[in-house]
Amino acid sequence: xxxxxxxxxxxxxxxxxxxxxxxxxxxxxxxxxxxxxxxxxxxxxxxxxxxxxxxxxxxxxxxxxxxxxxxxxxxxxxxxxxxxxxxxxxxxxxxxxxxxxxxxxxxxxxxxxxxxxxxxxxxxxxxxxxxxxxxxxxxxxxxxxxxxxxxxxxxxxxxxxxxxxxxxxxxxxxxxxxxxxxxxxxxxxxxxxxxxxxxxxxxxxxxxxxxxx
Numbered sequence: 001x002x003x004x005x006x007x008x009x010x011x012x013x014x015x016x017x018x019x020x021x022x023x024x025x026x027x028x029x030x031x032x033x034x035x036x037x038x039x040x041x042x043x044x045x046x047x048x049x050x051x052x053x054x055x056x057x058x059x060x061x062x063x064x065x066x067x068x069x070x071x072x073x074x075x076x077x078x079x080x081x082x083x084x085x086x087x088x089x090x091x092x093x094x095x096x097x098x099x100x101x102x103x104x105x106x107x108x109x110x111x112x113x114x115x116x117x118x119x120x121x122x123x124x125x126x127x128x129x130x131x132x133x134x135x136x137x138x139x140x141x142x143x144x145x146x147x148x149x150x151x152x153x154x155x156x157x158x159x160x161x162x163x164x165x166x167x168x169x170x171x172x173x174x175x176x177x178x179x180x181x182x183x184x185x186x187x188x189x190x191x192x193x194x195x196x197x198x199x200x201x202x203x204x205x206x207x208x209x210x211x212x213x
Contacts, residue, residue, distance in 0.1 A: 005031065006067045007065055007067050008033065008068050009036075009062070009068075011036075011072060012073040013038050017112055017182045017189075020183045021186040021190065022034065026047055035049045035051075037055055038050060039054065039055075055093060064103075064104030065104060066101055066105050069106040070109075070110050071094055073089060073090070086128065090132060098111070098141075110192060111133075111145070113129050113147060113148050119133075133202075143199065143201075144199070146200070147188070150205040181212075186212070187211070187212035
């Protein structure tokens with residue numbers, strides 16, 4: 001467990017999981033600084049640095065040192081508008097963010113992936129998530145944590161009709177297929193960040209729920 005003040009880099013701070021994680025980070029006594037680039041301004045906080053703009057444009061401007069990086073980026077095919085646009089966010093931007101975090105000194109990367117991520121999957125969404133995970137592993141992180149949640153539950157700013165219709169069902173499914181509240185996922189990510197380990201960890205949704213209770 002870390003005892004010295006931590007410098008954190010967070011992508012996706014305005015998303016469902018990212019906003020809960022940001023709130024937790026800013027209230028942790030061991031966190032000295034949170035660098036959270038975002039499209040729209042975040043509420044001011046003495047420990048928060050918030051460059052505003054498109055993440056692709058902001059990446060070269062981000063400054064270290066960084067100890068731990070969290071990536072909560074993600075979109076949907078419907079939001080993105082095409083498979084190419086979806087891949088640009090859920091693969092390319094995630095990988096670019098991770099590379100920049102590594103350049104700034106981060107030794108531990110925690111990424112929100114997805115249940116069923118598999119580079120050989122016939123399902124496009126799962127295949128892109130799996131290819132993203134492969135690309136991150138190729139970066140040679142001292143510590144890489146891949147979180148694979150089931151359907152994320154919680155109020156969103158934008159309407160996702162499919163997720164809203166599926167939510168009652170996934171609350172009844174067993175094991176790793178059971179839906180997970182974004183607040184629970186955020187707590188689990190922070191607990192995982194506090195664990196000093198080495199190499200790759202893949203954390204499925206059922207374990208994430210237990211960690212986040």
